[in-house]
Structures are given as C-alpha cells and as structure tokens.
Amino acid sequence: MKIGIFLCHCGHNIKHTVDVARVKEYFQKFLNVAVAEDYPFLCSEPGQELIRSRTEAEGLDRVIIAACAPTLHQDMFKDLVKKGGLNPFLLRRVSVREHCSWVGDDIGKNTDKAIRLIKAGVYGSSHYIPLEEKQVDVTQSAMVIGGGVSGLSAALFLSNQGMHVYLVEKEAELGGHVRKLRNVWPSGKDGSELIDEMVETLRDRENVEIFTSTRMVSFGGSFGNYEATLETPAGESTVKAGGVIVAIGFAPFDPISKPELGYGKDKRIVTTLELENGLDELGLPANPRVAVLHCVGSRDEQIGKPYCSRVCCINALRAGQTVKEKFEHSYVESFYMDVRAHPKGGEEFYEDTQEKGVLFTRGNVGEIIPTPAGVLVRGEDTLFGELLEREFDLAVLSIGMSPPKDNQYIASLLKITLDKDKFFLEAHPKLRPYDTALKGIFIAGTCSGPKDMEESINHGRASAVKLFGLLNLGYAFVEPFVAMVDPKRCSGCRACEQACVAKAIKFDDGERIVRVEEAACMGCGLCNSTCPSSAIGLKGHADSSINDEVGAILEAI
C-alpha cells in the first residue's frame, strides 16, 4: 500500500502552533508512506496541483489531507484525488486546524496531537474500500403539502419549470391564513385577491393536480421515488413524487393560555385577527380608548414560546392605524417591549403610526382586569418607572405564530425532525435553511418558524428551486454510505429491522438473515449500533476502522 500525506500550514493557522517539520519528518519514516509533503495552502491552485500530481505520479492507494475540518473544501479535495486516479472514497481528511492548532498554543503538545490524529487517519483509512456514488432514476414530479401562500409559490415555480406538481391541502379552500386577511400590509390589498390570482394560474395548468379537503395517510419510498397515499373526498389516491415540499404553515397563538390577559372572559379583549375582521361589530363608543399589546404569545418562556414571531409588531401598528382611521378622535396606546418593524418600509410605517396619534408606552402589560366601566390595563411605563392603571374600551392582543397543528403528524409520517419550539428543523439555519435531513424533502414558509408574507413566498420559491435542481436531470447520485450485512455474523435476530427508521432492512426467510435495500437506506447508522453481533455496518465506516483509529490515538508516538 502506498500512502500519501499532505500537511497544510493554512498560513499561520496551523504552522503557528504545530511544528510541521517534525510532523513531516515523523511520517517520512512511517511504514507504507510514499509521500509526506507540507504546503502553505493546500486549497490554493499550486497546492491542489501538488496533491493531484503526486497522487497520479506515485500511484497512491490512500491520500491523507491534514488541514482544516472536513466540512470545508471536501468536494474539491475529492475531485482532486479522483483526477489523480484514486477512488475519492479512499481520501481521508484529518482536522489539524479546528481539532488541534486552534485549540491550544503549546507547540510541543499540539505537534504530538497532530501526529496522533494523522496516525489515526492512516490506520483508519487502511480499512476503507473503494465506493461508487450510485446513480438513481428520479420521478420528475413534486408533492407540495399545504396550499398557503408559501406552498402556492412553490407549486407555481415548479409548474412554470414544467415539473408535475401534486398540491395537497387539508382545508376545502386553498390560500391558508392569507386568504382571510382583509388588509395585507403594506399594499392594503385584500388577501383573497392575492390568493385568487395564484390559484387561478395553478388551476389552468395541466401539470398541476390540486387535492383539497385531503389528508396524507401514509408516506414511503426514498429520494427520487417517494410515494404517498392521500385520503381525498373522492377516495384514496396514490401519488409518486421525486421530492416533497412541506409548507403546512402556522397556527395563530390562542391567548387563552395567558389567563392574566383576560382573553375569553370579556368580549372587549380581542386579537389582532378579530379586530381586522370585526371592528364594526365591536360596538365601540364614538371616541374609543383602545390598548394594543405587542408580543402576546411571543418572546415568552412561560408558555414555551421564547421566539419573536416577526409579524406581530407590524400587525400591532396596523391595528392602531385601523382604529385611528375609523375613529379620528380615539385614544390608542400601544404597549411594547421593543418595536421590531424590520421589513422594508416597516420603520417608516412605525413613524407614520406615531404621526397618526398612536401613543407608544414601553412596558409589557402585567394584567388586564375586566370591570364594568371597561378593561383595566395594569402595567408599568418602564421609561417613567411608574405603574399605570388605565381603563380602555377595547384591548387588542397582537398574537404571534405557534407551530402548525399537524406538525407532529407530518414529522412522523415523513420522518423529519421538529426544533425545540416544535417548528420543522432546517438542515442548517444559514447554509441549508430549506432542506431537511432527508434528501428531496424540503420545508417552506412558516412551518419552519415565524415569517412574514414576503419571506414565506421567497422561502417557498427557494425550496422549489432546490427541489427542481435535484430532479431536473431525471437522475441523481446518492451517497454510497449505506448499511451492509456480514452474512457470516448475522444471527437473524431482526433487532436492526426494528431500529431502522427508513424501513430499509428486510428479513430473508430462506437464509434466515437480514438484507439491506440500498435505495431506501439513509445511512444513519442506527442498525449498526443496535446489532448485538456487529454484523451490520456502514460501507466506508467499518467498526474495525474506528477501533484502529482509537488504537492509533492511544499508541505511543
């Protein structure tokens, strides 16, 4: 076996606290090491060329790159060794920057540690086997779950690109919450107008199938070839889709769980949604006194909603304006902790609301007590540092966004994860905000956390772009890290079959052992840790490889 070790200085990042010359010298004498090189920046063009050319010239069997963490430049390095004639799954990355040089500044200890880490890479990679990324055919169609503004936006984009779309909505009508809004900020348009426009376009499309009053009852398959059973008013229906976009929206916060605010006890205490749809029915006097409360159901750890709902400040401002427009001589006081009018034009809208005469008091209202004369708002004006007790004719609660009601149901059907607040969890908050942990399943809109309309629409479109990119070619490559059974060791106890969330393990009745359906396997490793006889493992992550790495780290230098 011929092993090549390439050690990066990362400028000063590694070299500053690791004696790279000593590391190089150590491995030059090491068994089977044909190449031990160091270089200031392996990711630079000459650095890349060094790796490629030495791999090719020496006919290396293993390449160890000791540099930054494997989350950086992985595809590029894989590509290099491939160009040098080596199977890219025989490349091993060793993180001597994040796991070593950045951690401490004792050069002696760091150098020892770098040697141990690289040695572990050498020992561990000796067990690697050449793997091939598998090409699978994908169904060029998408299922969008949820027909709110985000799901509609996703469906529209996909349909525009010629993709077949199944749009599934549990309600009888498409449009979600936006359809019910009478006055969408900042245009002032009726929400149903915006929705109708989108829905009409979709209805005209031949490549869009709309299922309303429909519930998904089962879900299976794997990336590129998912399958769902839908319960529609016309009976059960099965759809096949290459990928899925989950856009099931949010639930408006129910202020009944804030008993001190008196909601539900008195009809003079309403939510922003109720104000919007029924100001005329509230029977307010000619010059009403109205209190508006921000952050009801948001930024509140007592009810498990520590997050900011992002839309309710604008809604609170709008509530104030709505009252002022109808009742010029009304007294409107808005109680806030912070005014977060972050969308474009939001700060100007805040200023405009002030100009229209709405007063802003910094204080999170303590309690609202219904009295015969009105609703008594008791709170603190924190800027004056004084307690206030004022009677109002109406208290408007600017409610936040709670997770959608079907979150648990959809999460368990699709085997995707919820975050700590019970919204859907994204694969990465910044780099992969539309992805879930499952390939081809995306999340869009408020079901992954509070968003305003503009953000929800963009989120829906972005998820659609990502999904389109995966399905566009009609085929895709899947990672080869799937489970593998050693038939000599398998006792047929079927513990792994129970553990497998992807349902990729099947029992072979004839041979009395389990077999892996590679297309369905997600490579999660649950079977590996469940197996009592170490008979099932992941390709490229053998137990023997890990054992040898541990041994290498503990061995004397």
Add this chain to the structure above:
Amino acid sequence: MLEQTVSRVLTCIQCGKCTGSCPESGKTPFNIRMLVRKQQFQSAIDEAIPWYCTSCGACTLRCPRDVKPSEVIIDIRSLLVEDGQIPLAVQKALENTFTQKNPWGRSRAKRAAWTENLDFEIRHVSETAEKRLLFVCCIQAYDPRCMVIPANVARILNQGGVEFGILGEEEACCGNEIRRIGEAGLVEELQEENKGNLQEYGVKEIIALSPHCMNALKKEYGDMGIKVSHYTEVVWDLINSGALAISKPFEKKVIYHDPCFLGKQNGIFDAPRNILGAIPGVTPLEFSRARETSLCCEGGGGRMFFEVETIYQRNAEVRVLEAIAKGADLIATACPFCVMTLEDPATEKGQVVRELSEILMEVL
C-alpha cells in the same frame, strides 16, 4: 460576572411585566423591575425596599424571560439577613423559629393544644394504619383566631371517614415564609427535622391545612415520594364521592378569595369553589380579580410578622370594599394568612370573613 442563582437576573429585558403584575407597585416605593436592574448592575439597594414583597409569585409566574423576580428578592434579602440589616420584627421571627420552631415563639410543647376540645382522639401519625399526616401550620396551631381551623378540618375528615394522624409537638415550621425571608440555613434545618420525622414514621400522604405549608412540602422539600394535597382537595373528593353529605343549606351570598399559594402558585382554583357550589343555598360571587389575577392579601413573604414603613391602602381593604359593593354576605377563603389580613378591615367595615372549614361546620 454576576453569579446566577435560582433567579436569572442577567437575562432580564426590563419589560416591566413583573411590576405590572405586582400587588405592591404604584402605591408603595417597591418597583421589582428596578430592583432586578439594580441587581444586574450590583448597585446599592435601599435596605427597606425588599421587604415590601409579599411573595405572591405573580412576577415569577408571568416573567417572559423566566428571570424569577421573586427569587431575586430572596437573593437580596439573604444578603441583608447575612449582614443583620433586617427589620427587628423579622429578626425576632427568625429567632423564634430557631428556638421554638414557630415564628411567634410560642412553646413547642403546646403545638397540639388545638386538639384539646375535640370529642374524639387524634392519634400520632405513627399509630395510624394509612400513615396520612395532617400538617397543621404554625399560625393554626397557636393563634386563637386560627386554631379553630385544624379542629374543624379534623372533625370534617373524621366525619368523612378519613383516617389521619398528626406529628403534635414534633411538627416544625414548614419553612415556606422563612425561605422567602432569606434565611436559607434555617430553612435547611427545619426541612431536615420535618423530613426526618416523615421518614421515621413512614408517612405516605400529607394533607396540608395552609396553602403555604402545602407549597413548601410539595415543591421545596425535594422528591420525598409523598403525596401532598391541600385539605380543600380532599374535602371536595369526599363531597363529590358522596362520602361526606351536606345536610343543611347556607342561604348566603359568598365571595371567594383565592389565596396566592393555593391558586396562582399551585393551580388549585376549583376545589374550594366546588365545595361552595355543593352547598345548597349558597349564591357564589366572584371578585373582578379572581383566580390567576386574584389580588394578594399581603400576608405572605414574611409580611405576617412585621409592618412595612409606608402608609397606604391595604389590598385587604380593597377586597373588603369590593365584597361589600357586590353585596356579599361574607368573604370565604382557604388560607389562615388571608383570614387574618382580610378580617382586620372587614371587622371595621362590618363584613364577615370565614375560612371554608367554618362554613362547612355549619352545613354538615
């Protein structure tokens, strides 16, 4: 950096929810939000201010950042207790509790004096079959106004066929108020003593007579594996199951006052109301501030043992005035401290205050 204890001072965003929820805000110099800010910056606090807190718990229950402002008060008081800079009456209550295991300094040997006039015998809990303990509470063991409450409840439970026993002079103060005064060392001592007895006698269940004792035994003694309930829960179960029959009507308009330690802090709103509702003839009334927004009587957090400096309208008086305005014949409650604080202005204004067991004694 400031060390965080039970309270979470550093995460406060100064929103004022606590001050807006506090029964002492506005009318007294006490501003709890301001005290939390001062703690964040470790700036000086006037030593008289922290003693206004009644430990009603509204701030901690509602704080959106879970700062636990009432625990901040305990932190501040602890430092004052350590330095000895505390009101004389508080000092005295602590000393009494140390020596006689009750804040009033009454003889420990007389803790079971309330049992003397009963026409049946109450056994020591160790001699009972079911090891069910009636935890009496200091004020109800000694105060002449309140001694009737344990006697009543004992009669009611007896009539309902509930077997129970007491600890007698071995019962020590539960430590609920002492913890809120800020004397953690003494609390630990009291808890050790009570826990030792509970363990030794194999107590399986505790029926607490005072919501304050119930709170401490339930939430502050750690997991003892003992079921703790308030007597109103037990009595309601007896009435509901038919084990206790109400034989006489009670033709009165009754307005119920939620004790903070029973209601908002422990979620027991319905048991006392259900008991009243089961009595024929009772017309139940409600305060405008009831259940979660009940107005604190100002008897908690050590306030039973001393008077604060400022002269202002007492919440008890506000309560009595509303009861009168609503035409209530009497105010009912289920806490000895509430009885004591409400009765003062009530007597002056010709209003009647009754502990629930007192009403039950008239109808059973």
